[in-house]
Amino acid sequence: MIHQENCRYLLDSLSDYIDGTLGDELCTELERHLSDCENCQVVIDTLKKTIYLYKVTAGSPEVPEDVRQRLYHRLDLDEFLSM
């Protein structure tokens, strides 16, 4: 569990930090904090890994062929199924 007040204060900045959208000042403050707070370093590393895992396992979206056929039929687009 994170105990320091500073950790809690910076918690809401982690997501923006990962996205690269955190302001310069907060970014510097966060990086300074991360350099000597092992727990927060673990939180940010596992947070990054969490996002990474979801992105790589999402894969390319696909509609199963039977679902696609019923969709086209419902939309009266059967003639375009071979597109």
Added chain:
Amino acid sequence: MSKEIPPKLFSLEALRKGDRSEFARLVETYSPMIYRLGLKMLDNTQDVEDMLQETFIKTFRHLSDFDGRSSLSTWLYRIATNEALMTLRRKRPDTISFDEPLADEAEPQEPLQIVDWCCMPEEELMSAEGRAYLDKAVASLPASLRVVFLLRDIEGLSTRESAEVLNLSEMAVKTRLSRARLQLRETLSTYYGEQQLG
């Protein structure tokens, strides 16, 4: 960054006039993303299929109202998320609208799990069991957080686009995305922490 297909690929004029060939191209292009969103938002494949069909039926009916101020994909995601919300509400009438403020919106969520599982081999992290757990973790998020996470981190919409889709402020999208990511990290840390000890 959004994975939006450049709008110039579609003729809005043809779509508005009811050109079925152009509409079929639109369906072919966007149905996979809408289907994937449905699979993660709803827990029943028949509901997902219904949502997919209703999304494009409503799209076709309302193309003449589309003013082009937002992108076509943003507009489609808006219709799709509304369909998903209606389905969720049929099952659980207490499901709140995605644009309603959350009771604990301003409360930072404190991490409890400090377990470093980053160095676990990827084949373990992404095993069939691991993937099933990733899905379970997303499904356990409140719908208002889940939809933001899916639009931003899975579908690749920008903060602004997600805000447009959900009729939220950009700040609310950022806050909900942060909450969703932290909750997922917490859930996965419990699971992978146990796997490490295992």
